[in-house]
Amino acid sequence: xxxxxxxxxxxxxxxxxxxxxxxxxxxxxxxxxxxxxxxxxxxxxxxxxxxxxxxxxxxxxxxxxxxxxxxxxxxxxxxxxxxxxxxxxxxxxxxxxxxxxxxxxxxxxxxxxxxxxxxxxxxxxxxxxxxxxxxxxxxxxxxxxxxxxxxxxxxxxxxxxxxxxxxxxxxxxxxxxxxxxxxxxxxxxxxxxxxxxxxxxxxxxxxxxxxxxxxx
Amino acid sequence: xxxxxxxxxxxxxxxxxxxxxxxxxxxxxxxxxxxxxxxxxxxxxxxxxxxxxxxxxxxxxxxxxxxxxxxxxxxxxxxxxxxxxxxxxxxxxxxxxxxxxxxxxxxxxxxxxxxxxxxxxxxxxxxxxxxxxxxxxxxxxxxxxxxxxxxxxxxxxxxxxxxxxxxxxxxxxxxxxxxxxxxxxxxxxxxxxxxxxxxxxxxxxxxxxxxxxxxx
DNA sequence: ATTACAAGCGGAACACCGCTCCATATATAT
DNA sequence: ATATATATGGAGCGGTGTTCCGCTTGTAAT
Numbered sequence: 466x467x468x469x470x471x472x473x474x475x476x477x478x479x480x481x482x483x484x485x486x487x488x489x490x491x492x493x494x495x496x497x498x499x500x501x502x503x504x505x506x507x508x509x510x511x512x513x514x515x516x517x518x519x520x521x522x523x524x525x526x527x528x529x530x531x532x533x534x535x536x537x538x539x540x541x542x543x544x545x546x547x548x549x550x551x552x553x554x555x556x557x558x559x560x561x562x563x564x565x566x567x568x569x570x571x572x573x574x575x576x577x578x579x580x581x582x583x584x585x586x587x588x589x590x591x592x593x594x595x596x597x598x599x600x601x602x603x604x605x606x607x608x609x610x611x612x613x614x615x616x617x618x619x620x621x622x623x624x625x626x627x628x629x630x631x632x633x634x635x636x637x638x639x640x641x642x643x644x645x646x647x648x649x650x651x652x653x654x655x656x657x658x659x660x661x662x663x664x665x666x667x668x669x670x671x672x673x674x675x676x677x678x679x680x681x
Numbered sequence: 682x683x684x685x686x687x688x689x690x691x692x693x694x695x696x697x698x699x700x701x702x703x704x705x706x707x708x709x710x711x712x713x714x715x716x717x718x719x720x721x722x723x724x725x726x727x728x729x730x731x732x733x734x735x736x737x738x739x740x741x742x743x744x745x746x747x748x749x750x751x752x753x754x755x756x757x758x759x760x761x762x763x764x765x766x767x768x769x770x771x772x773x774x775x776x777x778x779x780x781x782x783x784x785x786x787x788x789x790x791x792x793x794x795x796x797x798x799x800x801x802x803x804x805x806x807x808x809x810x811x812x813x814x815x816x817x818x819x820x821x822x823x824x825x826x827x828x829x830x831x832x833x834x835x836x837x838x839x840x841x842x843x844x845x846x847x848x849x850x851x852x853x854x855x856x857x858x859x860x861x862x863x864x865x866x867x868x869x870x871x872x873x874x875x876x877x878x879x880x881x882x883x884x885x886x887x888x889x890x891x892x893x894x895x896x897x
Numbered sequence: 898a899t900t901a902c903a904a905g906c907g908g909a910a911c912a913c914c915g916c917t918c919c920a921t922a923t924a925t926a927t
Numbered sequence: 928a929t930a931t932a933t934a935t936g937g938a939g940c941g942g943t944g945t946t947c948c949g950c951t952t953g954t955a956a957t
Binding site: 711712714715718743748749750751752755756 | 932933934935936937
């Protein structure tokens with residue numbers, strides 16, 4: 466019952482910014498108007514979640530997208546499905562940013578910039594992280610998705626930077642992702658502006674550069 | 682409006698297991714039957730939260746306690762007040778365990794056992810930790826309460842252990858509390874039984890013993 | 898172009914939630 | 928025994944997630 470949501474429309478949610486492929490596979494899977502509504506819903510959900518948090522009412526999202534409630538539940542049978550879909554979408558965007566940055570900057574700089582991108586991503590997902598650990602089994606699949614997509618992205622950046630001797634070669638991307646995510650959560654009481662977090666993450670990045678093979 | 686909940690009944694919730702004092706201060710503050718209901722509510726809430734998580738409906742708690750919904754809201758004006766009260770209660774219990782253990786075991790052993798107690802406490806509060814970071818300002822007071830009560834408890838254990846040279850003297854109790862709590866959250870996907878967590882915490886404790894002044 | 902129909906749609910309705918309100922009941926001081 | 932401040936219970940309110948189903952529409956075969 467939980468696993469039976471594979472052929473859902475979530476994967477079809479292209480066209481938001483990375484509409485590379487026309488998203489056609491099987492002969493006419495989803496109707497054009499339906500696809501339009503799905504895109505619109507993901508757009509609206511992303512914005513509403515960002516503003517009002519993941520507890521925002523479904524009706525609000527439906528209204529903003531200009532569709533009825535029934536339409537929402539046709540494509541996302543449960544509220545959590547919408548959340549998961551948005552989360553995946555943003556993970557994809559963050560992973561895609563790695564390739565973009567790698568082509569625009571030299572390896573060390575690309576790595577730095579992507580880490581900042583990643584930190585922003587985690588920070589923005591504060592409310593969602595709470596939902597993640599709320600015991601709802603619907604979110605159990607997210608950590609795996611998280612790791613599966615973000616790990617290779619970071620791996621590439623690390624390899625490129627390591628090839629130039631900018632960073633060490635013995636760091637596990639998973640550890641780095643987890644460590645940064647972990648540091649980004651659990652803020653101390655007096656850390657109002659997140660300064661402590663920033664410092665801790667900066668330190669972590671310095672540790673990454675420690676003992677690199679060559680200064681240049 | 683948020684700050685005006687000071688003279689609430691939460692503090693009166695004695696008699697659960699540590700009914701040392703009769704909890705009388707001002708001449709007849711709460712009626713006896715009311716006190717009984719408050720205790721019963723805290724008991725029920727603790728059990729229900731443990732079983733069904735902090736999202737459990739208030740009606741269920743009221744029913745289990747054998748009181749009406751109105752009674753719940755008389756003593757705990759908002760749902761979050763009940764959660765806060767239960768949380769404080771369990772923090773108190775955990776802090777109290779420090780003194781008990783200190784009197785029953787030698788310092789090193791007492792410290793070890795209390796850390797295990799603390800880990801259990803954090804693990805059990807998984808759902809609550811999610812609520813904690815959900816942005817609800819009602820929970821803003823909890824980290825302070827957490828630190829204020831648990832810190833001295835741990836400090837005493839550390840001092841006693843340090844006096845016997847069992848542990849280092851340069852560890853900040855807050856850092857230790859935060860580190861363990863942080864490690865207990867954010868479980869990795871493949872860490873089903875929490876083995877990784879246990880290992881990481883054990884390592885942390887070893888670090889605590891590293892460079893202690895004397896082997897005996 | 899017409900047609901047939903699966904796919905999609907909207908929103909009333911339902912169950913359940915947190916919370917309010919107030920007529921009623923009761924513990925306590927006198 | 929009486930007075931009254933205090934406490935109680937639950938119907939009811941507004942809001943939520945989710946279901947259901949009659950109606951609409953895109954699509955493909957004709």
